[in-house]
Amino acid sequence: MAKPFASAADTDVKTDTLETLGEGIYALTAEGDPNVGAVEGEDFVVAIESRATPAASREWLKILRGQTDKPVRYLVLTHYHAVRVLGASAFDAGDILMSAASRDLVAERGEQDWKSEFGRMPRLAKNAEEVPGLTWPTITFKDRYDIELGGDRGRLELRFVGRGHTGGDVAVWHDRTRTLFAGDLVESKAALYTGDAYHFDWAGRTLDNVKAYRADNLVGGRGAVSRGLAETDAAVEQTRKFLNGMIENVGRFHKAGGTLREAFEATRDALAPAFGAWPIFEHCLPFDVQRLWDEYDGIEHPRIWTAERDREVWAKLQD
Numbered sequence: 165m166a167k168p169f170a171s172a173a174d175t176d177v178k179t180d181t182l183e184t185l186g187e188g189i190y191a192l193t194a195e196g197d198p199n200v201g202a203v204e205g206e207d208f209v210v211a212i213e214s215r216a217t218p219a220a221s222r223e224w225l226k227i228l229r230g231q232t233d234k235p236v237r238y239l240v241l242t243h244y245h246a247v248r249v250l251g252a253s254a255f256d257a258g259d260i261l262m263s264a265a266s267r268d269l270v271a272e273r274g275e276q277d278w279k280s281e282f283g284r285m286p287r288l289a290k291n292a293e294e295v296p297g298l299t300w301p302t303i304t305f306k307d308r309y310d311i312e313l314g315g316d317r318g319r320l321e322l323r324f325v326g327r328g329h330t331g332g333d334v335a336v337w338h339d340r341t342r343t344l345f346a347g348d349l350v351e352s353k354a355a356l357y358t359g360d361a362y363h364f365d366w367a368g369r370t371l372d373n374v375k376a377y378r379a380d381n382l383v384g385g386r387g388a389v390s391r392g393l394a395e396t397d398a399a400v401e402q403t404r405k406f407l408n409g410m411i412e413n414v415g416r417f418h419k420a421g422g423t424l425r426e427a428f429e430a431t432r433d434a435l436a437p438a439f440g441a442w443p444i445f446e447h448c449l450p451f452d453v454q455r456l457w458d459e460y461d462g463i464e465h466p467r468i469w470t471a472e473r474d475r476e477v478w479a480k481l482q483d
């Protein structure tokens with residue numbers, strides 16, 4: 165029997181857990197569903213990531229409002245993916261921030277990504293009809309943008325750390341508490357989605373840049389918060405191990421003139437013992453292997469995923 169497409173059959177509601185990582189520093193994890201965060205300034209809140217829809221974002225805001233009623237002055241979006249940005253309108257943020265590279269990706273492929281991601285992960289697309297349209301930033305930056313939090317709360321540094329999960333990922337660093345919000349550049353016991361990635365950059369200097377923060381708290385895109393240097397290092401290295409496992413196995417078949425399907429099966433067999441039980445492993449892997457195969461083919465700029473192309477690749481590899 166054919167495997168159900170992507171995460172279409174995943175209907176189990178996940179439990180949200182709010183963690184306080186320092187004074188006014190919050191992470192909301194959700195058993196492998198996308199994480200979000202928030203940082204209190206003296207007079208305002210900086211929200212980090214939206215959820216997939218306004219309704220899903222409102223659920224997060226309701227939890228956050230148990231901690232602070234300060235207005236959301238800034239909404240920081242680490243990258244352009246639909247399930248991270250399309251609930252932005254619920255925040256009523258003064259400004260929405262993204263890297264310039266992410267803005268370009270919204271312009272180029274935001275519409276297609278919306279259809280693709282909501283098709284792959286329908287459970288996250290709660291009340292999807294409320295999404296007012298694509299989410300556009302009001303502030304963009306190329307490499308770095310700082311937000312002074314006021315009082316003695318320190319500052320947030322938003323930095324483009326190199327191409328990785330997408331061409332525009334930003335890490336968000338809080339100096340006072342040594343907390344890093346890494347977006348989907350690091351996952352904690354959740355499979356990596358690399359369908360829009362630059363595998364070689366990501367596994368190399370981009371993760372080196374992430375690791376160089378020497379964070380005490382690391383909030384990745386999915387999974388639990390890592391605490392203490394040993395755990396944050398382990399989260400980075402576990403992400404790198406997933407990438408290197410793909411690079412090795414897909415590369416072997418590509419170089420030998422094998423087929424995409426052979427590369428996919430070998431990669432799945434190689435990664436499954438360590439990563440197969442993690443959320444979205446079977447969902448992500450066909451898209452991941454296809455993108456890496458494209459990179460080996462010399463396709464620099466990731467091809468755009470459409471709902472139709474999603475189904476084609478799925479049928480080619482997972483059926």
Ligand SMILES: [Zn+2]
Pocket residue numbers: 243245248329348357
């Ligand atoms: Zn993503």
